[in-house]
Amino acid sequence: MTTKTRSTETLSTDFKIDISDHGLGRNKPQRVGRKLVLPMFAMALMGFAGGLIVAIIRAAELSDNGASDATEVLKHVGAGFMFIGFAAVFAAISFAIARILGEFRAGGGEVQDTIGTRTVNTLKMPASAKVFLGGMMMAMMLILIPVILHFVFAADITDTLASLEQSEERFIVLEGIRRIGVALYLVAIAFGLATIIKVLRFESIRIRELPNN
Amino acid sequence: MVARLETLTRPAPGLDFRKPSKQRQIGIGLGLVGLVLAVIAGIGNFAAAGDVADGTAGETLRWTFGLSVAGFGTVKLGIAVILVGILVRLWLRVAAVKETMPLVKAPGDGTAAQTGTYDSAWGKATATTTAPGPLPIHKMARTMWFPMLAMGFMALMIGLVLALVSSGETNPGSVASLFAWAQGTMFLGEAMLLGGIAFLLGSILAAIRDGGGEVQETVGVTVKTLKMPASAKAFVGLMMVGLMLGVAQFVLYIFVAANASANPGAWFAWLGPLREVSLGVLLASIVLALYTIGSTLGFQFDRMKQIIGTGK
Numbered sequence: 001m002t003t004k005t006r007s008t009e010t011l012s013t014d015f016k017i018d019i020s021d022h023g024l025g026r027n028k029p030q031r032v033g034r035k036l037v038l039p040m041f042a043m044a045l046m047g048f049a050g051g052l053i054v055a056i057i058r059a060a061e062l063s064d065n066g067a068s069d070a071t072e073v074l075k076h077v078g079a080g081f082m083f084i085g086f087a088a089v090f091a092a093i094s095f096a097i098a099r100i101l102g103e104f105r106a107g108g109g110e111v112q113d114t115i116g117t118r119t120v121n122t123l124k125m126p127a128s129a130k131v132f133l134g135g136m137m138m139a140m141m142l143i144l145i146p147v148i149l150h151f152v153f154a155a156d157i158t159d160t161l162a163s164l165e166q167s168e169e170r171f172i173v174l175e176g177i178r179r180i181g182v183a184l185y186l187v188a189i190a191f192g193l194a195t196i197i198k199v200l201r202f203e204s205i206r207i208r209e210l211p212n213n
Numbered sequence: 214m215v216a217r218l219e220t221l222t223r224p225a226p227g228l229d230f231r232k233p234s235k236q237r238q239i240g241i242g243l244g245l246v247g248l249v250l251a252v253i254a255g256i257g258n259f260a261a262a263g264d265v266a267d268g269t270a271g272e273t274l275r276w277t278f279g280l281s282v283a284g285f286g287t288v289k290l291g292i293a294v295i296l297v298g299i300l301v302r303l304w305l306r307v308a309a310v311k312e313t314m315p316l317v318k319a320p321g322d323g324t325a326a327q328t329g330t331y332d333s334a335w336g337k338a339t340a341t342t343t344a345p346g347p348l349p350i351h352k353m354a355r356t357m358w359f360p361m362l363a364m365g366f367m368a369l370m371i372g373l374v375l376a377l378v379s380s381g382e383t384n385p386g387s388v389a390s391l392f393a394w395a396q397g398t399m400f401l402g403e404a405m406l407l408g409g410i411a412f413l414l415g416s417i418l419a420a421i422r423d424g425g426g427e428v429q430e431t432v433g434v435t436v437k438t439l440k441m442p443a444s445a446k447a448f449v450g451l452m453m454v455g456l457m458l459g460v461a462q463f464v465l466y467i468f469v470a471a472n473a474s475a476n477p478g479a480w481f482a483w484l485g486p487l488r489e490v491s492l493g494v495l496l497a498s499i500v501l502a503l504y505t506i507g508s509t510l511g512f513q514f515d516r517m518k519q520i521i522g523t524g525k
Contacts, residue, residue, distance in 0.1 A: 041500050048493040055486035063479040071482075082489050089496040096503035103507050107514025114518045115317050128241075169262040172270065176258025179281040183251030186288040190244040193295045197237045200302035204230040207309040211316040 015202050016124040023109020024122045026102035029133060033098025040092035047085025054078035069159040072167045076154035079171070080147050083178055087143040090185040094136045097192040101129070104199045108206070117213040123202045129195040135188030142181030146174040218359050222300040222416060230305040236298025243291030250284030272380050275392055279376025282399045286369040289406040293362050296413040300420055307424035314432045314520065321524025326435040335512040337440040344426025344436050347419055350449055354415030361412055365405030372399030389477045390470040396481075397466025400488040404459025407495035411452045414502035418445065421509045425516065434525050439512045448501035455495030462488040 018024060026034070058074035061067075105122060112120040153170045157163055224230075254277040261273035328340045339345065347355075372395050379391035422438060429436040462484055469480045 037500065037504060041497060041504075044493065044497055044500075048490050048497075052483075052486050052490050055483045059479050059483035062482050063476055075482075078486060082486055082493075085493050086489075086496075089493055089500065092500040093496065093503060096500050096507060099507040100503060100510060103510040103514065107510065107517075111514060111517050111521065114521045165265050168270075169265045172258050172262040172265065172274065176255035176262075176277070179251050179258070179284075180255040183248045183281070183284050183288060186285060186292065187244040187248045190240055190288060190292050190295055193292060193299065194237045194241055197234045197295065197298045197302050200299065200306050201230070201234065204302070204305045204309040207306070207313050210313055 018122045018124055019119045023113045023120050026106050030098050030102030033095035037092050037095040037099055040088045040095060044085045044089035044092055047081055047088055051078050051082030051085060054081055068164055069157050072157050072164055073154045076150040080150035083143055083147045087140060093189055108203060115210055117210060121206055123199060126195055126198050128191045132188050132192040132195060135184055139181050139185035139188055142177055146178045149174055222297055224301050224305050234298040236294050240291040240295035244288045247284045247287030251281050254281035275376055276380040279373045283369055283373045286403060286406055290366060293410050293413055300417055303420045310428050311431050318520050319522055319524035326525045333512060335439055335508050336442045338437055339440060340435050340437045344430045345438055351419035354412040358409050358412035358416055361405050362409035365402045365409055368398050368402030372402055393466045393470035397463040401459055401463040404456055404491050408456050411498055411502060417506060425513050434520055437516050439509055442505055442508055444501045445505045448498050451494055451498035455491050455498055458491035462491055
């Protein structure tokens with residue numbers, strides 16, 4: 001059966017919806033979310049473990065008055081691993097939110113199908129969901145680019161005062177970028193959760209319309 | 214205490230389900246304020262990078278640390294407010310389903326569904342004649358989310374003041390001690406805020422379970438409830454580990470601050486990553502909580518279709 005979809009605002013509320021003759025199922029980001037949430041979760045745990053191990057090695061070097069260039073290399077590498085962990089855990093949270101939104105979209109459509117309503121009304125992707133996706137991608141870049149640069153700069157360190165100073169400067173700049181990335185990721189997650197509120201509001205209204213549809 | 218907190222997470226009498234959520238707006242507002250604080254701190258870091266050669270970068274870096282962590286905390290508080298909004302909306306959805314289900318469900322054939330444990334598409338589930346009571350972890354989540362958020366935010370603010378004071382301090386011994394206190398306190402606050410968010414997610418799981426039970430009891434069908442999935446058990450375990458690590462890093466930072474013979478550089482080299490791991494583990498527990506919410510919603514939609522289709 002082919003699905004005819006058209007945009008309308010026929011509900012008593014101001015929601016933008018798709019009207020179809022059967023449930024639309026999950027959209028692409030939601031299908032991706034379902035598949036990637038657990039791999040990202042596993043990657044996060046590995047990143048955190050790697051970061052902590054490097055940090056312990058560096059602490060041992062520092063307490064033994066080890067070479068300055070070695071401790072500086074380990075500082076960059078440790079931060080790189082740790083923020084692979086953070087990028088992965090934030091991605092996993094985002095994918096888990098997308099999975100929840102997918103359950104609402106697919107489940108809501110299937111319930112309307114089961115009742116046999118004349119039309120299946122599905123909420124179009126709200127603006128907050130678009131901000132969630134866009135914010136998540138930008139934040140991911142703001143964390144992953146510094147992570148790559150941490151490894152690149154670590155390979156560039158030599159045992160001279162100028163090199164060590166340059167390494168410290170680079171670390172401070174990358175730390176600033178990472179912090180902005182983390183805050184942006186958290187805000188994107190807030191928008192993702194805010195989308196769930198909108199979906200629940202739409203559902204409460206739509207459910208009450210079903211007996212007359 | 215629980216009764217008073219329920220006034221925050223249950224819809225107020227007469228609340229119009231069509232109206233937009235206030236918590237959604239407040240939460241997004243707090244999130245944007247937090248982002249601005251983190252951006253200011255990031256710009257501060259860029260400026261401090263130029264002061265490495267003359268050895269004055271530390272002063273700037275201490276306040277940018279405080280401001281950025283306070284920014285993260287503010288966004289997390291915004292997330293918590295949005296989660297409260299989700300709880301309120303979940304109960305409004307329960308009311309809608311209770312009202313509508315008797316009108317749309319099939320009449321049924323007069324026989325009741327079997328009770329006992331069975332395998333559903335979403336994991337092991339139980340079928341009972343009445344709604345099962347809340348699990349102990351759900352009761353704990355409903356009691357603990359608010360104190361955790363309140364204590365977390367207070368710790369964060371105390372840590373911010375300590376970071377700002379340490380930024381203006383010139384005595385190296387005092388700087389090391391004050392900044393150790395600031396780091397430990399702020400990350401204890403962050404861990405508590407994430408703990409509060411995790412407890413709110415636990416409260417959402419409780420609301421989905423209780424709401425589902427209430428609807429099925431009201432409609433007069435067998436009450437089918439998903440058993441606690443493995444992801445939920447792992448969520449509780451990881452959350453406890455994350456909180457314990459958050460407390461441990463705080464205690465160790467105080468030890469460094471109080472112990473003049475300790476080598477702060479060596480201690481900070483692994484305490485910094487340890488405090489990040491504590492937050493990472495808490496965030497990982499949040500992933501599992503959200504994953505479990507997705508599974509329970511999937512189970513709930515399947516059950517709704519079953520009641521509509523078979524009437525039992």
